[in-house]
Amino acid sequence: MTMESGGALAAEEEANDKEPAARAAVARPSREEAERAVEVLIRWAGDDPGREGLLNTPERVVKAYEGFFEGYHQDPVALLERTFEETDGYDEVVALRNIRFESHCEHHIVPIIGRAHVAYLPDKRVIGISKLARVVEAYAKRLQIQEKLTTQIANTINDVLRPKGVAVVIEAAHQCMTTRGVHKPGVSMVTSRMLGRFRSDPSTRREFLALIGSDAAAGGHWES
Numbered sequence: 001m002t003m004e005s006g007g008a009l010a011a012e013e014e015a016n017d018k019e020p021a022a023r024a025a026v027a028r029p030s031r032e033e034a035e036r037a038v039e040v041l042i043r044w045a046g047d048d049p050g051r052e053g054l055l056n057t058p059e060r061v062v063k064a065y066e067g068f069f070e071g072y073h074q075d076p077v078a079l080l081e082r083t084f085e086e087t088d089g090y091d092e093v094v095a096l097r098n099i100r101f102e103s104h105c106e107h108h109i110v111p112i113i114g115r116a117h118v119a120y121l122p123d124k125r126v127i128g129i130s131k132l133a134r135v136v137e138a139y140a141k142r143l144q145i146q147e148k149l150t151t152q153i154a155n156t157i158n159d160v161l162r163p164k165g166v167a168v169v170i171e172a173a174h175q176c177m178t179t180r181g182v183h184k185p186g187v188s189m190v191t192s193r194m195l196g197r198f199r200s201d202p203s204t205r206r207e208f209l210a211l212i213g214s215d216a217a218a219g220g221h222w223e224s
């Protein structure tokens with residue numbers, strides 16, 4: 001089941017440029033302080049952080065957070081700066097599909113698990129294909145909403161690589177919907193962002209949607 005197809009288009013004006021400055025203004029707590037905060041949440045849940053099974057949990061949670069949120073220490077722009085120009089004139093769509101990612105919703109800090117499909121239409125320069133997946137990771141491993149994740153991936157590739165077009169489609173399940181709140185398992189959210197030729201040329205867009213073979217994409221609507 002699909003909902004909010006094309007939601008990224010509505011959210012496209014939400015630039016992500018504000019974020020680094022906002023983050024820099026927030027002082028990072030010590031590991032000790034972070035572990036104490038987890039203890040407080042365990043007590044809030046109704047359990048005793050002093051019992052045997054929970055003794056090392058604050059330490060483990062803080063360590064897990066380092067993995068969940070390592071994207072804050074990665075620079076997606078730097079990932080894309082190394083490009084290759086020896087392509088023998090290759091000028092067709094380059095697409096990487098089914099990039100699995102795990103993120104966390106910024107409203108509840110519970111997992112968002114999904115797949116991203118990323119494509120660009122090169123303008124003389126190409127990038128190492130794994131870099132597309134690493135850009136997805138760098139933005140996914142932060143506190144996110146899916147619309148912003150979609151926009152950040154597309155805009156960064158567009159701004160750094162300067163291709164003729166960029167397309168990003170993300171399909172994801174939000175555990176804040178499946179395990180709490182409205183409890184709707186099986187629902188996935190689809191967002192997309194089309195830039196350049198993928199936005200202006202319906203045949204390029206169709207080619208991308210056919211390449212990713214997405215059911216969601218087939219039912220989606222994209223403005224030209």
Ligand SMILES: [Zn+2]
Pocket residue numbers: 105106107108109110176177
């Ligand atoms: Zn949520």
